[in-house]
Amino acid sequence: MSSLSVILLTGALVAAACALLGSFVLVRKMAMMTDAISHAILPGIVAAYFLAKGPNLIAGFVGAAAAGLLTVAFVEALQRSRKVTKEAAIGIVFPALFALGVLITSRFFADVHLDADAVLYGSIELAAEDLLLVGDRSLGPQALWVMGGLLLVDLAFVLLLYKELKLATFDPALAASLGFPPVWLHYALMAMVSVTAVGGFTAVGAVLVVALFIVPPATAFLLTDRLPRLIALSVLLGVGGAIAGTLAAFALDTSVAGAIASVTGLIFGLALLFSPTQGLLRRAWRLAAQLPRLP
Amino acid sequence: MDLLGLLTDYTLRNVLLGAALLGVVSGVLGTFAVLRGQGLLGDALAHAALPGICLAFLLTGSKAMPVLLLGAGVAAWLGALLLLWIVRQTRLAQDAALGIVLAVFFEFGLTLLTVANRRPDATQAGLDRYLFGQAATLVGENVIVMAVLAAIALLATAAVYKELKLLAFDPDFGSSLGFGVGPLSVALTTLITVAILIGLQTVGVVLMAAMLIGPAAAARQWTNRLSTMIALSAAFGAAAGVVGALISASASRIPTGPMIVLALTVIVVGSILFAPARGVLPEWWRTRRAAPETPA
Numbered sequence: 050m051s052s053l054s055v056i057l058l059t060g061a062l063v064a065a066a067c068a069l070l071g072s073f074v075l076v077r078k079m080a081m082m083t084d085a086i087s088h089a090i091l092p093g094i095v096a097a098y099f100l101a102k103g104p105n106l107i108a109g110f111v112g113a114a115a116a117g118l119l120t121v122a123f124v125e126a127l128q129r130s131r132k133v134t135k136e137a138a139i140g141i142v143f144p145a146l147f148a149l150g151v152l153i154t155s156r157f158f159a160d161v162h163l164d165a166d167a168v169l170y171g172s173i174e175l176a177a178e179d180l181l182l183v184g185d186r187s188l189g190p191q192a193l194w195v196m197g198g199l200l201l202v203d204l205a206f207v208l209l210l211y212k213e214l215k216l217a218t219f220d221p222a223l224a225a226s227l228g229f230p231p232v233w234l235h236y237a238l239m240a241m242v243s244v245t246a247v248g249g250f251t252a253v254g255a256v257l258v259v260a261l262f263i264v265p266p267a268t269a270f271l272l273t274d275r276l277p278r279l280i281a282l283s284v285l286l287g288v289g290g291a292i293a294g295t296l297a298a299f300a301l302d303t304s305v306a307g308a309i310a311s312v313t314g315l316i317f318g319l320a321l322l323f324s325p326t327q328g329l330l331r332r333a334w335r336l337a338a339q340l341p342r343l344p
Numbered sequence: 345m346d347l348l349g350l351l352t353d354y355t356l357r358n359v360l361l362g363a364a365l366l367g368v369v370s371g372v373l374g375t376f377a378v379l380r381g382q383g384l385l386g387d388a389l390a391h392a393a394l395p396g397i398c399l400a401f402l403l404t405g406s407k408a409m410p411v412l413l414l415g416a417g418v419a420a421w422l423g424a425l426l427l428l429w430i431v432r433q434t435r436l437a438q439d440a441a442l443g444i445v446l447a448v449f450f451e452f453g454l455t456l457l458t459v460a461n462r463r464p465d466a467t468q469a470g471l472d473r474y475l476f477g478q479a480a481t482l483v484g485e486n487v488i489v490m491a492v493l494a495a496i497a498l499l500a501t502a503a504v505y506k507e508l509k510l511l512a513f514d515p516d517f518g519s520s521l522g523f524g525v526g527p528l529s530v531a532l533t534t535l536i537t538v539a540i541l542i543g544l545q546t547v548g549v550v551l552m553a554a555m556l557i558g559p560a561a562a563a564r565q566w567t568n569r570l571s572t573m574i575a576l577s578a579a580f581g582a583a584a585g586v587v588g589a590l591i592s593a594s595a596s597r598i599p600t601g602p603m604i605v606l607a608l609t610v611i612v613v614g615s616i617l618f619a620p621a622r623g624v625l626p627e628w629w630r631t632r633r634a635a636p637e638t639p640a
Binding site: 078079081084088130137141143145259260263264270304306307308313314 | 456
C-alpha cells in the first residue's frame with residue numbers, strides 16, 4: 050500500500066472510532082472529559098513502559114486505560130465532594146497527571162521518544178513506516194491494525210449497549226430502576242474513550258483526538274435531533290473531514306493532523322451558518338419574517 | 345547551591361519572577377473565571393494562541409517576544425469571542441464549544457507552524473518555545489514584558505472590580521442595573537487572555553488550565569469573601585510558582601512548568617482536605633462528633 054493510502058485509511062479509522070464514541074460524550078455533556086483523558090493518559094503510558102521495560106503496545110494500552118479511568122474517578126470524587134465545580138475538577142486533575150507524566154519522562158526516560166510536543170502533535174505522517182512485526186514477519190502498518198481493531202471494539206460496544214447507553218443518557222433514573230446503573234455505563238464509556246484516545250494519540254496526536262471526539266458530533270448536533278442520525282452523521286463528517294484534510298495537507302505540503310482538524314472546523318463553521326434548522330441564516334430569516342411589515 | 349546563591353543567580357531570578365508574576369495574575373483572574381464556571385477557558389485560550397504566534401511570525405518575520413505575544417493574544421481573544429458566541433447562539437453546551445475552539449485553533453496553528461518551519465530564514469523557528477513553557481530560557485527582557493502585562497491586567501481588574509463582582513455573583517441583577525453582561529464578559533475574557541500570555545512561556549499550553557483554576561479552587565476552601573479569596577488565590581499562585589521554580593532549579597532534569605503545577609496541586613489537595621470551614625477532614629470530624637453515640 051502506498052504511504053498516502055495508509056495515512057488516509059489511518060485518519061479515517063481514527064475519525065470513525067472517535068465520532069462513534071464522541072456522539073455519546075457530546076450528548077452527555079462531557080466533551081471536555083475527552084480533553085482531560087487524552088492528556089492524562091501520558092503518565093499511564095510512561096508507567097506502563099517503565100514496568101514493561103520499553104515501549105510495548107499492549108502495556109501502553111493497559112496503562113492508558115488505567116490512567117483514563119483514574120482521571121474519571123478523581124474528577125468524579127472531587128465533584129461529589131462539592132468542594133469544587135465539575136469544570137474546576139477537570140482543570141485540577143488532568144494538568145496534575147500530565148505534569149507528573151512529563152516530569153517522570155524527563156527525569157527517567159530522557160532517551161525515550163515520548164516528549165510533550167510529540168504527544169500533542171502526533172505523527173500520522175509516519176503511519177506507513179511503523180510496521181507491526183510478529184516474529185520476523187511484517188503484517189503491514191501497525192497503526193492500521195491498532196485503529197482497525199479499536200474501531201471494531203468501539204462499534205461492538207455501541208451496538209451491544211446502544212439501548213442502555215441511550216437510556217442512561219436521557220433518563221438515568223429509569224435506567225437505574227431497570228437495573229443497569231448509569232455509573233457503570235459511564236465508566237465503561239470513559240474506558241472506551243481512554244483506549245481509543247491512546248490509539249488515536251499515537252497515530253494523530255492528543256489535540257487532534259480531541260478535535261475528532263468533539264467537532265464532528267457537535268456539527269451533527271446542529272443538523273439533527275435524533276440520536277441514530279447524530280451518530281451516523283458524526284462518523285460520516287469525521288471520516289470525510291479526515292480524508293479531505295489529508296488530501297489538502299498533501300496538496301499544500303503541511304501538517305496532516307493540522308489540516309484534518311482545520312477541515313472539520315471548517316465544516317462546523319458551515320453547519321453553524323447554514324444548518325436548515327439551527328443555522329444562523331435560517332434563524333435570522335425567521336426573525337426577519339416575524340417583523341411587522343410597513344403599511 | 346545555597347539559598348543566597350539561588351537568589352542571586354541571574355537565570356533563576358528571572359524564572360522566579362516570571363513564575364511569581366504568573367501565579368499572582370492567574371490567581372486573581374482565575375478567581376472570577378472559576379466563580380463564573382469558566383475555569384477551563386484558560387485551557388481553550390492557551391491552545392487557541394498557537395495560530396496567532398505563527399501568523400505573527402509569518403507576517404512580520406520577527407521573533408521578538410512582543411510581536412509574537414501580540415499575535416498570540418489576538419488569536420486567543422478571537423477564540424474566546426467565538427466561544428462566547430457559539431454558547432449564546434447555538435444549543436451546544438459550553439464544554440463542547442471549549443473543545444471545538446481549543447482543538448480547531450490549535451491544529452490550525454499546527455498547519456501554520458509547519459509552513460513557518462519550512463521558511464528558509466526560520467532555523468526551526470523556535471516558535472513552540474512560546475507554547476511548551478521553557479521557563480529556564482526566560483531572560484530579563486521577557487520578564488519585563490511579563491511584568492508590564494501583569495501590571496495592565498491587575499490595574500484593569502481593580503478598575504472594574506465592582507462590575508466583575510456583580511458578574512460573578514448576580515449577572516441578572518447586574519444587567520438590571522445597566523451593566524451590560526455581554527461587554528463585561530468580553531472584558532473579563534480579555535483580561536484572562538493577558539494572564540495566558542504570561543503563562544505560555546512559563547508553564548506552557550497544557551498546564552495553563554491548572555494555573556487559572558488551581559489557586560482559585562484552593563482559595564475558595566478557606567473563605568466565603570471575594571476579596572479574601574482573591575488575595576489568597578494570588579498568594580497560592582505565587583507560592584506554587586516560586587516553590588516549583590526552586591525545586592526545579594535544585595536538581596537536574598526537573599522541568600519548571602510541571603513542577604509548578606505539581607506544587608499547586610499539593611496546595612489544592614491540602615486545602616480541600618484540611619481547610620477549617622469547608623475541608624473534607626474537619627467536616628468529617630464535626631459530623632462524627634455530632635453523631636449520637638450508638639446505643640448498646
